[in-house]
Amino acid sequence: MRLARLLERADAGVSLAQFRILELVARGTERSSQIASRLATSKPAVTLVVDGLVNAGLLNRESVAGDRRAIRLTLTPRGRQALARAEEAYCERLKPLLAEISDPHALLTQLAEIDAALDARWARRAERRATRPAPPPTTLEEVPRGQ
Incomplete structure (x- = not known):
C-alpha cells in the first residue's frame, strides 16, 4: 500500500x-x-x-x-x-527507492516471478470454472421446457 x-x-x-x-x-x-x-x-x-x-x-x-x-x-x-x-x-518515482535497496535487480526479478505465479494461479482457476458442471436448477423457472 x-x-x-x-x-x-x-x-x-x-x-x-x-x-x-x-x-x-x-x-x-x-x-x-x-x-x-x-x-x-x-x-x-x-x-x-x-x-x-x-x-x-x-x-x-x-x-x-x-x-x-x-x-x-x-x-x-x-x-x-x-x-x-x-x-x-x-x-x-521508483529510482530513488531502488537505489536504497541492496539488490534492486533481485527484487524486480522476484516481483516478475510473483506476477507470473499469480497469472498461472488465475489461469488454473478459470480452467476449473470452465470445466465445472453447471449446478442443477433451483427453481422451476430455471428448468428447461419439456422436462
Missing part, C-alpha cells in the same frame, strides 16, 4: 487504476472480463475505468468478428503516449 501511495504521487497523467488497464491492454489483454480477473476486481469496476479511458481517447472498443456480445479493447495512439508517459513517471 505504501508503494502504491508513492506511485500515486507521480505526475503520470493517468491514475494508477487507469495505468494498470492501459498496461494490460498493451500486453494483449483485450476484454474487460479478463482485465477484471487479472486485477482481482469486479467487471463493473473495470468498466467504469475503461469508460473514462475511452472518453479520454486513450482506448477504443471494437467488435469481435463472430461474437456480437464481445468487445475488444485496443490502445489508441494517444493511449500509447499516455502509457509511455506514465511508465516514465513511475520509473522516476
Whole structure:
C-alpha cells in the first residue's frame, strides 16, 4: 500500500487504476472480463475505468468478428503516449527507492516471478470454472421446457 501511495504521487497523467488497464491492454489483454480477473476486481469496476479511458481517447472498443456480445479493447495512439508517459513517471518515482535497496535487480526479478505465479494461479482457476458442471436448477423457472 505504501508503494502504491508513492506511485500515486507521480505526475503520470493517468491514475494508477487507469495505468494498470492501459498496461494490460498493451500486453494483449483485450476484454474487460479478463482485465477484471487479472486485477482481482469486479467487471463493473473495470468498466467504469475503461469508460473514462475511452472518453479520454486513450482506448477504443471494437467488435469481435463472430461474437456480437464481445468487445475488444485496443490502445489508441494517444493511449500509447499516455502509457509511455506514465511508465516514465513511475520509473522516476521508483529510482530513488531502488537505489536504497541492496539488490534492486533481485527484487524486480522476484516481483516478475510473483506476477507470473499469480497469472498461472488465475489461469488454473478459470480452467476449473470452465470445466465445472453447471449446478442443477433451483427453481422451476430455471428448468428447461419439456422436462
